[in-house]
Amino acid sequence: MSLSESSKNELATELMTAQNDRAPVRSLSERFPDLTQEQAYGIQIAATEMRIRSGSRLIGAKVGYTSGATQAQFGINEPVFGFLLDTGVCRESEAVPLDRMISPKIEPEIACLLKRDLKGPGVTVAHALAAIAGVIPALELVDSRFVDWRANAIDMTADNAGGRGLVLGGRLTAVEALDLRSVGIRLERNGRVISAGTGAAALGNPADVLAWLANKLAYFNLGLTRGQGVITGSLVKAEPIMRGDSYTAVFDRMGSVTATFK
Numbered sequence: 001m002s003l004s005e006s007s008k009n010e011l012a013t014e015l016m017t018a019q020n021d022r023a024p025v026r027s028l029s030e031r032f033p034d035l036t037q038e039q040a041y042g043i044q045i046a047a048t049e050m051r052i053r054s055g056s057r058l059i060g061a062k063v064g065y066t067s068g069a070t071q072a073q074f075g076i077n078e079p080v081f082g083f084l085l086d087t088g089v090c091r092e093s094e095a096v097p098l099d100r101m102i103s104p105k106i107e108p109e110i111a112c113l114l115k116r117d118l119k120g121p122g123v124t125v126a127h128a129l130a131a132i133a134g135v136i137p138a139l140e141l142v143d144s145r146f147v148d149w150r151a152n153a154i155d156m157t158a159d160n161a162g163g164r165g166l167v168l169g170g171r172l173t174a175v176e177a178l179d180l181r182s183v184g185i186r187l188e189r190n191g192r193v194i195s196a197g198t199g200a201a202a203l204g205n206p207a208d209v210l211a212w213l214a215n216k217l218a219y220f221n222l223g224l225t226r227g228q229g230v231i232t233g234s235l236v237k238a239e240p241i242m243r244g245d246s247y248t249a250v251f252d253r254m255g256s257v258t259a260t261f262k
Helices: 005-021 037-053 068-074 125-131 153-158 206-219
Strands: 058-064 080-085 105-114 132-142 163-168 184-189 192-198 229-231 246-251 255-260
Touching: 005 037, 037 080, 037 153, 058 163, 058 206, 080 153, 080 163, 080 206, 080 229, 105 163, 105 206, 105 246, 125 132, 125 206, 132 206, 132 229, 132 246, 132 255, 163 255, 206 229
Parallel strands: 058 229
Antiparallel strands: 058 080, 105 132, 105 229, 132 163, 184 192, 184 246, 246 255
């Protein structure tokens, strides 16, 4: 199907309204079965630009579907990116209100802070590592603007890869001190360990995720800039959030991050 500029903006507005009103809509893939991944990115970028014009500030990007198992489940062969805005950042010391979301889940991730610009094509893992000022423990808040999370990879691409917000820990660790592949993580809910993983769950290496992102963004004539952050994909399966829950992700040699919900 062809997607006109006005149709793209209409769908972007529909998704933004669904989030603002906490009123999920029927998936785009059901209504427009010929919608392509590239068109879905166009919808996502249009929605992001609308939010920036409304006062939000772009602070980085996120990557999802970074495990082979998840890609196979959704019938894709690469990750999906989205954008991070300042309005989605939540303080670790303050409870996050759930009335801003529809059916939220939480994912522990390694966040990378950039000390230099990074733009593809041709970005390698070595380039990515050299661009990282340090890594920070992160908990990403994901949600779906589609009814009952009934969405495929194209839907989630249009929906900013599910990204709604994040909570960052208070410690920045130099990558020179780490092999990101072997960083261990355990996720606790209300003080009880519920899952564990390693950095290798993110495309084999979170630095590979960063390199992939820089090269993929170049296709849209976009790049990453100094001072931006990138969250590199969940290291365990996403967990649903309930009011009153407290989650802590403890990262080997990186510290921890906690998010509570009200």
